[in-house]
Amino acid sequence: MASAADFSEQNFDYIIIGGGTTGLALASILSTNASVRVGVIEAGLRKDDEMILVPGQSSSLDPEYDWNLVTKPQPFAQNRKMSIPRGKVLGGSSALNYMAYCRGSELEHNDWEKLGIKGWSWDTISDAIKSAEAWSPPTRHAKEHHADNVAENHGRYGYVKTTAYSYYYDLVLPFFDTMNKLGVVTNQSEASGDNIGIWTYTASIDPQTNTRSYSTNAYYDRVSNRPNIVVLTGAQASKVIFRQTSSSDLQATAVEYHKGGRTYKVPVRREVIISTGALQTPQLLELSGIGNPDLLRRLNIPAQIDLPGVGENFQDHPRVYMGAELKGSHETTDDLNSETFAQQRLEQYRLSRTGMLSSTLSTLVFIPSSSFITPDKMRSMLSTLDEALKLPQIQNSPWKKWYDVQRAWLENDGIAQLEVILFPFYTHLGCANEKAKHYAISVFLQHAWSRGHVHATSSSVLDSPEIDSAMLDSPGNIDMMLLLEAVKYAFKIMKTGALGDLTAEIIEPKPSWSDEQLMDYIRSNVDSGLHPIGTASMLPRSANGVVDNELKVYGTTNLRVADASILPIHLGTHPQATLYG
Numbered sequence: 158m159a160s161a162a163d164f165s166e167q168n169f170d171y172i173i174i175g176g177g178t179t180g181l182a183l184a185s186i187l188s189t190n191a192s193v194r195v196g197v198i199e200a201g202l203r204k205d206d207e208m209i210l211v212p213g214q215s216s217s218l219d220p221e222y223d224w225n226l227v228t229k230p231q232p233f234a235q236n237r238k239m240s241i242p243r244g245k246v247l248g249g250s251s252a253l254n255y256m257a258y259c260r261g262s263e264l265e266h267n268d269w270e271k272l273g274i275k276g277w278s279w280d281t282i283s284d285a286i287k288s289a290e291a292w293s294p295p296t297r298h299a300k301e302h303h304a305d306n307v308a309e310n311h312g313r314y315g316y317v318k319t320t321a322y323s324y325y326y327d328l329v330l331p332f333f334d335t336m337n338k339l340g341v342v343t344n345q346s347e348a349s350g351d352n353i354g355i356w357t358y359t360a361s362i363d364p365q366t367n368t369r370s371y372s373t374n375a376y377y378d379r380v381s382n383r384p385n386i387v388v389l390t391g392a393q394a395s396k397v398i399f400r401q402t403s404s405s406d407l408q409a410t411a412v413e414y415h416k417g418g419r420t421y422k423v424p425v426r427r428e429v430i431i432s433t434g435a436l437q438t439p440q441l442l443e444l445s446g447i448g449n450p451d452l453l454r455r456l457n458i459p460a461q462i463d464l465p466g467v468g469e470n471f472q473d474h475p476r477v478y479m480g481a482e483l484k485g486s487h488e489t490t491d492d493l494n495s496e497t498f499a500q501q502r503l504e505q506y507r508l509s510r511t512g513m514l515s516s517t518l519s520t521l522v523f524i525p526s527s528s529f530i531t532p533d534k535m536r537s538m539l540s541t542l543d544e545a546l547k548l549p550q551i552q553n554s555p556w557k558k559w560y561d562v563q564r565a566w567l568e569n570d571g572i573a574q575l576e577v578i579l580f581p582f583y584t585h586l587g588c589a590n591e592k593a594k595h596y597a598i599s600v601f602l603q604h605a606w607s608r609g610h611v612h613a614t615s616s617s618v619l620d621s622p623e624i625d626s627a628m629l630d631s632p633g634n635i636d637m638m639l640l641l642e643a644v645k646y647a648f649k650i651m652k653t654g655a656l657g658d659l660t661a662e663i664i665e666p667k668p669s670w671s672d673e674q675l676m677d678y679i680r681s682n683v684d685s686g687l688h689p690i691g692t693a694s695m696l697p698r699s700a701n702g703v704v705d706n707e708l709k710v711y712g713t714t715n716l717r718v719a720d721a722s723i724l725p726i727h728l729g730t731h732p733q734a735t736l737y738g
């Protein structure tokens with residue numbers, strides 16, 4: 158770690174802006190070449206405390222670890238502003254997340270080529286994810302909860318320690334029974350490129366200590382004593398500075414940053430890599446003069462590179478929660494609302510690394526549209542969607558290929574359209590019978606059609622960007638139609654098999670509600686699935702791309718982006734493993 162003034166006087170070959178999930182992984186790997194010097198600028202501080210390291214603690218709920226970013230009011234969701242937590246600590250969002258370490262599907266990755274992206278097939282991505290991973294086989298107890306045990310799907314000699322949790326809520330096995338009865342297969346090889354089914358996930362957790370493995374302790378700590386890597390924390394980068402080269406491309410020569418009320422500038426010899434995440438990377442590009450020239454003019458930022466795709470193509474996994482009351486007594490995370498109980502579980506964890514706090518949720522379901530939508534309903538939804546897709550603004554849009562790929566995925570049984578998670582808690586506890594125990598089913602659209610944006614609001618990095626997730630604003634109202642079917646499917650889950658037997662009452666929404674009432678509920682409940690991507694997409698420049706397939710920003714010789722913002726189209730999975738890869 159360095160002081161702000163010392164950092165500015167160093168000669169770095171590479172400067173990485175953002176010491177988060179992707180940024181620290183990259184910094185660590187670049188520094189293996191002893192002949193290059195790597196500098197990292199991170200806005201957050203290092204905080205290796207229990208809020209981060211104890212899996213069952215939720216640092217994401219603590220504003221001190223978070224950027225506290227919110228969307229603008231969402232007109233299709235009752236004008237609500239939605240919060241999207243992002244880690245403002247060394248390690249970024251890998252310090253906050255639920256640690257699911259999972260992959261998308263072979264089919265999705267191989268279709269990236271149809272968008273004009275070469276070199277990012279499933280085989281390449283899967284090998285990269287494996288090389289990032291240091292997997293340990295699940296315990297017998299985890300295997301009894303259907304944890305993935307196929308060694309060849311995992312890497313053994315990488316950086317991020319992974320294994321299945323050792324603690325399971327008593328709702329997990331009933332959930333398997335229910336999903337199997339609904340025709341969803343148990344998939345104990347979910348990392349193979351086929352992630353359809355119900356499975357217990359591999360988590361980014363160190364099996365020796367039962368603590369979070371994240372980019373700070375997995376990557377940075379291995380290399381922090383090397384003389385050729387320097388990390389500056391608590392400093393916010395404000396722009397990249399360029400010079401014109403003899404070609405028309407710009408060359409990044411320095412990075413400007415703020416710390417302690419002062420502004421500094423650090424020169425760079427080879428490359429600058431922006432790794433500030435999908436909500437902040439577009440802002441930094443715009444502050445550096447890269448983006449839509451009209452928007453830059455309005456913000457009084459001199460335009461350097463005309464790239465209208467900067468900040469566009471925002472995608473997320475919209476989610477809706479539904480709550481139910483349980484019969485009988487169960488341990489759920491709502492118990493942690495009692496200070497005494499929480500203290501007991503923390504003591505148990507500190508003493509033996511066991512119990513509720515050694516785990517988070519553990520089981521995920523990924524299903525294609527045919528698993529939760531009847532053929533008749535699907536036909537009618539597709540006919541409305543296809544009419545909407547004929548509109549000239551879509552047919553002539555630079556994103557056209559992207560729409561074609563996503564349309565085909567809707568009818569592909571190998572591609573997950575919906576994720577279902579059973580949470581051992583209920584978010585609306587206040588309106589339920591507080592003496593009873595509860596669970597929530599949440600449904601997440603994996604390939605929402607809404608496209609939002611993230612843009613700078615002024616020429617200062619200290620002003621939060623405008624985030625418009627365009628929630629539920631989709632062609633043919635398809636996102637709402639998909640969520641409506643998903644909610645109805647969740648009612649079936651709550652009534653079927655062993656979980657159904659344990660369910661005393663579905664609290665909200667009610668199965669008896671009309672479609673109109675259910676849609677109102679969706680509008681009032683839908684939220685970010687915490688997986689924003691796409692705002693500096695890797696796509697051809699003619700298709701509104703921001704970076705090429707080597708992650709280099711168009712129009713520059715040496716500026717790259719490496720974080721969730723480069724993913725051009727969402728994957729039916731959680732993103733961290735792909736980002737490490």
Ligand SMILES: Cc1cc2nc3c(=O)[nH]c(=O)nc-3n(C[C@H](O)[C@H](O)[C@H](O)COP(=O)(O)OP(=O)(O)OC[C@H]3O[C@@H](n4cnc5c(N)ncnc54)[C@H](O)[C@@H]3O)c2cc1C
Binds near residue numbers: 242720
């Ligand atoms: C509560 C929660 C639960 C989640 N659960 C899962 C899960 O179980 N599995 C999964 O795969 N994914 C999960 N995710 C998503 C996943 O963690 C993120 O997609 C991923 O970590 C994003 O990585 P990134 O490198 O793009 O950005 P980040 O890891 O967010 O890194 C960006 C870094 O840049 C820094 N930064 C920003 N602006 C500046 C600036 N101007 N100057 C300097 N530094 C700056 C930030 O402080 C941060 O450290 C979850 C996310 C959250 C918030």
